Amino acid sequence: MSIYTSLDSVKEYLIKCMKCGNCQAVCPIFKETLKEVGVARGKISLVERLLDGKIEMTEGLADRFSLCTTCMACNANCPNAVPFDKIILAARAEAVRRKGLHPIKKVIFKTLKLQRLFDFGMKTGSKFQGLAMKRIEGKDYGARLRFDVGLGKDKVFPNLAPKTFRSSYKKVVEVPHPKMRVGFFTGCMINYFYTDMGKAVVDVLTANDIEVIIPSEQGCCGIPASVNGDIASAKDMAKRNLQAFENAGADAIIVSCSSCGSAWKHSYGELMEGDPEYQAIADKWKKKTYDINEFLVKVVPFKKEGLGRIDRKVTYHDPCHLNRGQGINKEPREILKSIPGIQLIEMKEPGRCCGMAGSFSIVHPDLSLKISDKKIADIAGTKTETVATGCPACRLQLHSGVVNAGLDQNVVHVIQLLAESYAEGRK
């Protein structure tokens, strides 16, 4: 019994909630709405009553369950260590089992599942992006929607890449004397939008004599489906990815997206629970999956010689699923500090959620924006030139916020700065 198959699986967590309300101190949604239903304690009371049969699984209830960014700040502040992210994911899966999936989400997850259709859509989209979206003048800022389709017209989206990341690389990027062979799980955002991030990962790995395999059969990690309760789709996607990397023959899997990392490290094992074929595969790869920061600091360790100077003031935003989700917060800072010339200036509360949370920002654009505003104000306070982070989704949200606030900061993944430093060193 996993959180994805039965709501009963979270009963042991529910009973540990003392209703002390400590979650109110850290919940980004509650801070904006000041409604009890926004905070973990409120939704726990709803799940309890749902299990007791005292309330119905209504549309209204499913709406309330959508009010969580799964940032896990409440988990960390809970005196009883109640894992609320598991409770909310189980509740959403239950909602889908009882009420079905929202028709729009159904179409989206189906497209994510059918990789070729998705690829086609994104390529076509890249050509015709100008029709629906208006590029922002100046630097490569991205684009805003021309028409408000419910996402708000202010949100800045990155430009779609003319050529996807995976199609622009050979299946294996070789190095002269490889000391390791790793598989690179790119995730969708790198493949379709942030190809620069993907390139930086490959450059840094090869600079460290590591051969990189980029299996072309990989697809979406499935997190967008599983956090919305579409377990059937999530399982399909997990299986496809597990198979792709099982066939690739790598020593380890590298990810540079915090959600993709959580998928391999946590979700796949839970989704495949009881599967005669895939459970063992999921359990095997879970132990061999590394976030790029973690891999470079703890496994390689990365070369310090040959790092060129980059004179820049940088602040770092902790992605929730990297920091609280995978316990990785020292490693990216260690990388930044090792780059000559970089001055790391911490923002107030670097670990507070940026409000992106994948589809949360689509379902609740206003709320997402309000949460982002606080983050952007903290960033502005650092007076830095560059915001580094460890997740492409956070990068999108922070970039949009920075542009809309009229700030002149670059938003990049830590690995891009490291790649830049190696390149500088080669000059």
Added chain:
Amino acid sequence: MFTTEVLHELIKVLGKENVLSEKEDLVTYSYDATAAVPSVEPDVVVTPTSTEHVVEIVKIANRYKIPIYPRGSGTNLSGGAIPIKKGIVLTTQKMNKILELDADNLTAMVQPGVIIQDLNNEAVKHGLIYPPDPGTVSTATMGGSVSECSGGLRGLKYGVTKHYIMGMELVLANGDVIKWGGKTVKNVSGYDLTALFTGAEGTLGIITKLLVKLIPAPEARKSLLAVFDDLDKAGNAISDIIRNKVIPATLEIMDKVTIGTVENFTHAGLPTDAEAVLLIEVDGYKEVVEREAPVVERVCRENGAVDIKVAKTDQERDLIWFARRNALPSLAQVKPALVLEDATVPRSKIPNVIKEIRRIAEKYNLMIGTYGHAGDGNLHPTIVIDPRDQDEVHRMEQAVDEIFKAAISLEGTLSGEHGIGIGKVKYLPLEFGEAGVNTIRRIKEALDPNYLLNPGKMVTKEE
């Protein structure tokens, strides 16, 4: 009675965004942080943003004879925010502005929904603090903590909430708005209603503004941990520290059950064979701290402490308080629920009451960890239970009965800082006698004859 007409009137006055009436929202206002009390859904939840809003709500409630339950963040431990007879939950969370910080007069004027920590964050910019620090300091509202007169860890030296409330604005049950007190240190005009409404648990009026006292932030602090193999020796040390004219900011105790549980879960390095540990912090000017800390150390030694640790660095200090902060979470790991009481006795009676609690725990075969604010006599006997075990729940109720009787017989009180709320109403005659309870009732009926404000709490209508 509550009808859709009432709902429409509330929406008309407050706007749709300030009225919640869907089942999925009402459920989330049916509880607070109290264990083992009933959970009741209100008919409606309102979030006023001004005093005028509150007045309008009270008028509507009066017209239809519907109870109102003022609520802050719902973190209290006496069932004080539960809408036990249904009706309107009025949360003050949106009235969360710090209206003024007056560094010349050392006061702050705040709306009731301000979080205590937010006030402190503002005060510290002026080198000031608002001393009351309940465990919920980062979540509880000022309105809620004033209504419960919450205490905290610094009660011994700095007092409790009531010592910092200089004035307030209130909406009474009849809709009148009154202002009481002010910025002057001295004020004897009229009865001291500010004192009456502090700790009134929202049963006499609805607070809409608060004027509080601030004090200069202490410059330095020093923490110690003293280990005792005998409860009486620890008790003597507590009294002896005070006799030596040292008033620590914090003087906490943890009993053997608590020490064992904390150590089991945190591995903080506590001596599990000890009968009690005292955790002490002195604060003030650097020179004062340097004089007082050695006195505390000497007194503990003279009273037979088997080990004393003085924190030399911030990390060592944090480790000492890490253990104390983990008392409640560690006990919570033992069983699914815990009942946290706050029976309080004069500090000289601490060893007696801990022994009584142990006897009661054995008698009813319960696990009770006792820890708390030894310096002010306010202990937290914490009973860990599994609410699914009916027999255990019953034994817990009997044990609570006896703990209250023990506290009263040792010249103590039912509640040091959590309030009477729902659960302790029946014990009030133990402390005041029938005449005392009647006095409370007459005050209640003078101000709120129809029991519209937070009914079922503190005092009930005579049968």
